[in-house]
Amino acid sequence: MAESMQGLKRSHRCAELSKANIGETVTVMGWVQKNRNKGGIVFVDLRDRSGLLQIIFENGSIDEAGFEKAGKLRSEFVIAVVGTVEARSGAVNENLATGEIEIRAREIRILSESETPPFPIEENSKTKEELRLKYRFLDLRRPDLQRNLMMRSKAATLTRQFLAEEGFLEIETPMLIKSTPEGARDYLVPSRVHPGNFYALPQSPQIFKQLLMCSGYDRYFQIVKCFRDEDLRADRQPEFTQIDMELSFVDVDDVIDVNERLLAKLFKEILGVEVSLPIPRMTWQEAMDRFGSDKPDIRFGMELVDVSEVVKDCEFVVFKNALENGGSVRGINAKGQGAMPRKKIDKLVDFAKDFGAKGLAYIAIQEDGTVKSSFAKFMSEEEMHALIEAMGGENGDLLLFAADKNKVVWDVLGNLRLEIARQLEILDKGDYRFLWVTEFPLLEWNEEAGRYTAMHHPFTMPMEEDLDLLDTDPGKVRAKAYDIVLNGTELGGGSVRIFNQEIQNKMFEVLGFTREQAEEQFGFLLSAFKYGVPPHAGLAYGLDRLIMLMAKEDSIRDVIAFPKVKDASDLMTEAPAAVDRKQLEELGLEIAKIEE
Amino acid sequence: MAESMQGLKRSHRCAELSKANIGETVTVMGWVQKNRNKGGIVFVDLRDRSGLLQIIFENGSIDEAGFEKAGKLRSEFVIAVVGTVEARSGAVNENLATGEIEIRAREIRILSESETPPFPIEENSKTKEELRLKYRFLDLRRPDLQRNLMMRSKAATLTRQFLAEEGFLEIETPMLIKSTPEGARDYLVPSRVHPGNFYALPQSPQIFKQLLMCSGYDRYFQIVKCFRDEDLRADRQPEFTQIDMELSFVDVDDVIDVNERLLAKLFKEILGVEVSLPIPRMTWQEAMDRFGSDKPDIRFGMELVDVSEVVKDCEFVVFKNALENGGSVRGINAKGQGAMPRKKIDKLVDFAKDFGAKGLAYIAIQEDGTVKSSFAKFMSEEEMHALIEAMGGENGDLLLFAADKNKVVWDVLGNLRLEIARQLEILDKGDYRFLWVTEFPLLEWNEEAGRYTAMHHPFTMPMEEDLDLLDTDPGKVRAKAYDIVLNGTELGGGSVRIFNQEIQNKMFEVLGFTREQAEEQFGFLLSAFKYGVPPHAGLAYGLDRLIMLMAKEDSIRDVIAFPKVKDASDLMTEAPAAVDRKQLEELGLEIAKIEE
Incomplete structure (x- = not known):
């Protein structure tokens, strides 16, 4: 009662x-x-x-x-x-x-009054996540989730306050937009008034924010829901939240400046953490060479070393082949891990294979200076010595090598160093190391499609000094693009935009758009480009991930009030669900018969 | 170049x-x-x-x-x-x-550089709205639209700042939710992972915000997009923005208090207008009786007068029938309009008919005291005199009467007084008159469905003193519901919620839900009610309309960056549009063949 x-x-x-x-x-x-x-x-x-x-x-x-x-x-x-x-x-x-x-x-x-809840309302719940999500309204009573959502609210408030003070206007862009074939898969929304036609939910407000710059709004931001119909990974949700911004009459440094101060403010006021500015910057090339990743975790070293030069004359066929095929041989030095048992090394080899390595060569230097190696027999003593020296190998170190195309080598070693760091438990979640990664490649070659695709999106500005390469060697063109990385996670990214119709047309050409396709998809943007466009640039953060890192959580589901699970369903409301026949009729839709 | x-x-x-x-x-x-x-x-x-x-x-x-x-x-x-x-x-x-x-x-x-724009970039554009919307990126350069969007941004910022200071947390609720049959038509989003199933876009975060109260978040708000697939009227959009809030451990007065202070702050800081608090309150019954509207424009008088008593014995069959059928006879006094030409009066009669009146009776009192009336011949001189006196009629006044069921009479006269005020141009957009309308009926009878439907929504708390009427005379039950009205526009509304399972079940019963239907649709909410629910109440504003009134615009399209038109399409992007066959195949959908 x-x-x-x-x-x-x-x-x-x-x-x-x-x-x-x-x-x-x-x-x-x-x-x-x-x-x-x-x-x-x-x-x-x-x-x-x-x-x-x-x-x-x-x-x-x-x-x-x-x-x-x-x-x-x-x-x-x-x-x-x-x-x-x-x-x-x-x-x-x-x-x-x-x-x-x-x-x-x-x-x-x-x-x-209350019945006995299906699980206790307490911190660090050991309840299975499925049960927690089914009774999310009870799960949300737990103090750790409450802290997370209060932190999220505070972060949003501070962000808005800061950006307002910096002259940004929060302007809402539409949720019911036109579907575009580029990028991830759109969520579609059938139109009742125009049967057979569809809206799409936005993957980002990209085009609208650029239009707002064309319209003279100067500085725009929005904290906004975006949607991607992709198969979910641990840190993805079908709907996610971006802090999205765009600025006119600016270049890379201006965007970086305002965002550094924003991040410093958030970390200071919410966590009491001082972020020392400026945040270091690294080109994409350097990030790949040193960390094998475009989002390096710089809380620890174990950097990649390119030993191609050192091993170029050795007889080890794995190294030889890699080099002959235009690849490289690189290694990392797991300091003090020379005594790692063979079984554990084998597991690292398996791990490396998951990232496309054919194998993993190693040198384990024992405390007494003796050397165990998977490939010693193919090397002269001098070669071995030179290799260890190149790697800075000392007694007690474990040296791990990958030899393949650069892309594979980076990916393997980049992930391997993270895996070893995790195993050694040297990653402190409270040690926040920010990094800007700049000068991304503009394009990447898509084997399947047999053409280049945009690494960020088709509106990213090439670096002025590389413009000529667009005709001769598009893969080499660097972009005025930048990502902000925190502890190995990409928090956000952005770029200076193309604001010149000729470059934009050239870009569409390189991406394999016909003039008609470009017109069909982005006609209104190209039209806007005819009437005076300011130089502009922007950036977007994944708010969910940002809060996840601030709250030291491992899953973004712990910083979202009502998240969905891997199959994009909501365990509490049981959405998605069947709807009335009448609703489909009004939309002029039928459910396709499933072929047996 | x-x-x-x-x-x-x-x-x-x-x-x-x-x-x-x-x-x-x-x-x-x-x-x-x-x-x-x-x-x-x-x-x-x-x-x-x-x-x-x-x-x-x-x-x-x-x-x-x-x-x-x-x-x-x-x-x-x-x-x-x-x-x-x-x-x-x-x-x-x-x-x-x-x-x-x-x-x-x-x-x-x-x-x-720029080509010559299709219309000049200037204030008070006389360009056709269709052309403006096609080139919205140019239209948005016009200083009046820029002022509106800057005002909107400022209003959102101030709202968030105020609510944060008042202890509200901004918590995001999902956009991909479960479709519910109550209320307006949902926009549906087909699921690819679960073919044949659908999400719905939210018409409001109602259930989620109530769940957040169950979860102990105490004070929630969000400025959030909502969606309704309805045929559009002048002031409706398929997607619109709400300032949405919910509070725990409160009653009507608490909600009203915090919202009055919010409104006062917005009007003060944005327009320099002092809103004197407290804002007057009026019960729904009084609003209907005096203004014929549940959102009375109180910038002017011309109030409705119930003259049923006065005319109850007269021979005028229109009055007689209305009264015999349980209706009423009411009038308004258009002061000083006694000399209105017959033609203009006829137009008012037509206007009244649009709102369901069978006709409109009038008495035009000339400056010399003579009387022209459409029904004088059915009345004795004394009756006429008494009627004029009851209406406060003086020389030069025009008295207009409707006789019908109350609902029709209110609607006709309520709209008529607005129409006359518009014609007389006495409505000053800068004269902001707020009003709370309270004690709404809980239910309204739906002729079509042959059952009661919720006037606000099924979670609205009845007034304690009327609880017994739920069994005996549900139509008479008043709700703990309140609307905030500004100059004849409903800015927002809300209610105290049912937080007691028994009353909620009773409510579902009165609304004709079977236990299974209630379970199917709101199972998780009913489940939440089993585990300790705080008393809670909330309110939601239509942000678009609020800004429209603040900006003194006539259309919400002038306070939305990228609005849609009446057929729910976007003239700039041409959404909605056809999509690739492949996209539909992935969703397991087919477009129904249209029967010729």
Whole structure:
């Protein structure tokens, strides 16, 4: 039986009370975390989003009926309590913000009762994620999720405040847009008014924000939902949130400057972490060469070393072949891991194979200086020596080598160094290392399609000094593109945009668009380019990932209120679901018969 | 030919400069509004989002090449200018924020050229809206639209700032949700992973925000896109934006209090308008009786008067029938309109018929006291006299009467008084009159469906004193619902929610849901209700309409960057559009053959 709160008004949230309030009469409301009867006194831990507060019910301080009610409380009952703040009679609880006080209740109302929840409401839940997501409304009561969502709200607030102060306007772009074939798969929305036609949900507001620059809005931002109908990986959701921005009359440095200050503000005000500015920058080429990744985790070294020169004359056929095919031989030095058991090394070899390596060559230097190696027999002693020296190998080190096309070598060693770091548990989630990666390749060759595709998107500006290469060697053209990387995760990325019709047309040409296709897809953008376009550039962050890293979580599902699971379904609401026949009829759609 | 801005950095926006900057060297960038050559000097009005700035190019101050370039400028060229701020040599332009200064250019770059735009970039455009929307990227350059979108951005920023200070958390709710049959028509999104199943786009985050209250988030808000697949009226869009909020442990007064202060802040800081608090409140019943509307425009009187009692014995069959059928006879007094020509009165009669009136009875009191009336012959002189007196009729007044069921009478007279006010042009858009309308009926009878439907939604709490009526006379039950009305427009509305499972089940029963249907549709909400629910209440604003009123516009399309038109299409991008066969195949969908 639920009582009404009529006549009561909450005076404080639970953890807003402290010693300063001793003697005051307060009214608090929340959920019963636990209650126990000890020596004729009922102790209740009351919970709200601010934290916990101890309430004591003692016969005499509260009337008989109230005392009886308190005795019947169970976990997750919602109650309102009027009482007096007192210094805690028992031991001070130092784990609790309100550990020095308690409320002596003189009135209680049970606003809502509760059945026993399917799992306990507590931090670091060991409950299976599926059950948590089915009862997400209970899962969301857990203090760690509440902290995450409060942090997310604060991050959004601070971002907006900062960008507003920097002259950005928040302008909403449409959710029901036109489908474009480039990029990931669109979610489609059938039109009822125009049967057989569809809207798409935006993968990003890219074109609209560029149009806003054409329209003179100068600085735009939006924290906005975007959609991709892709098969989900651990850190992907069908709908995700971007902090999206675009600036006019700027170049790379301007975008980087404002975003560095934004990040510094967020980390300072939310985590108390000082981000020292400027954030270091690294070209894409350097990132690949040193870390085998375009999003290097620079919390640790174990950098890649190109030993192609050193081994170029050796007889080891794996190295030889790689070099002859235009590839390279590179290695990493796992310092102090020379004694790694063979079995563990074999697992690293398997790991490397998952990333396309045909194998992994190694040299394990024992503490006594002897060397175990998978390929020693193919090398002279001098060659071996030179190789170890090139790798900075010392007694006790483990040297691992990959030999293949550059792309494979980077990918294998880049991932291997992360894997070893994870195994060694040297990655501190609280050690935030930012990095700008710049000068990305403009294009990448798509084997399947037999043509170049845009590495970022078709509107990315080539570096001026590489413009001529567009005709002669498009794969070599570098872009005015930049990613912001944190601890090996790409937080966001962007570029200076093409604002010149000729370059844009050239770009479409290189991407294999016919003039008609370009016109069909981006006609309005090309049209806008005819009427005076400012130089402009932008950037977008994945908000979910940013908050995940700030909250030190491993899954973005822990920083999203109502996430979806791998098959893009919602375990709580059971969306997607079948709909009425009538709804489909109105849309002029039929469900295709599945062929047996 | 586009020049690069390399080496230049904008120092100010155009209208950020003033007399205080005289003597400074500045770099400005923007669009050429107009240019003219006068006495060998080229005058250019440069435009950016901040406003206009005059630039002068004089041979000698700038080199020959630069002077020549300036001479070739045309409207909408994008240029960068380096120059010195000087006091204006010609007459001061008082219409311009920068009217006292000009920039003497010493360098110019043409960053982007422009063809002649299809319509001029200027305020109060007389261009047809269709053309404007096709070239929305140019339309959006017009200063009035820029002001509107900047106001919108500021309103969103202030709202978020205010609500954050009040302890609200901004929490994102999903866009891909489950379709529910209640309410308006959903936009559907086919699932690829689960062929034959669909998500829906949210009509509002209603259920999710209630779940967040169950989860203890205490105060939630979001500025969020919502979707309704309805045939569009002038002030509707398929996607629209809500300021959405929900609060725990509160009652009606708490919600009203925080929202009054929010509105006062917005109007003060954006328009300099003081909203005097508290905002007056009126029950739904009073609003209907006095204004014939649940969103009364209280900028003027012309209130409805119930004269049923006065005319109950007269012989006028229209009045008689109405009263005998349980209806009423009511009138409005259009003061001073007694001399309205018959033709104009006839038009009002037609107008009334559009709202379901069978006719409109009138008494035109001439300045000399004589009376023209459509029904005088059915009335005795005393009856006529009593009627005029009841209406406060004086010489020169026009009295208009409707007789029918209450609903029709309210609707007819409510709209008639607005129409007359419009004709008299007494509605000042700058006179902001807020009003809370409270105690709405919980249910309305749906003739078609032969059952009650929820006036707001199925989660609205009945007034405690009317709870018993749910069983005996559901149509009489009043709800703890409230709308905030501004100048005859509903800005927003909300209610206290049911937080008690028994009342919720009873509500579903009255609405004709079977237990299975309720379970199927709202199972997770009903499940949440089992585990301790706080009393909660909320409210949602239509942001588009709010900004429309603040900006004194007549159409929400003028406060939305990329709006859609009546058939829900986007004239610029031409969405919705056909998609690739392959996309449909992946979704397991076919387009139904249209029967000839």
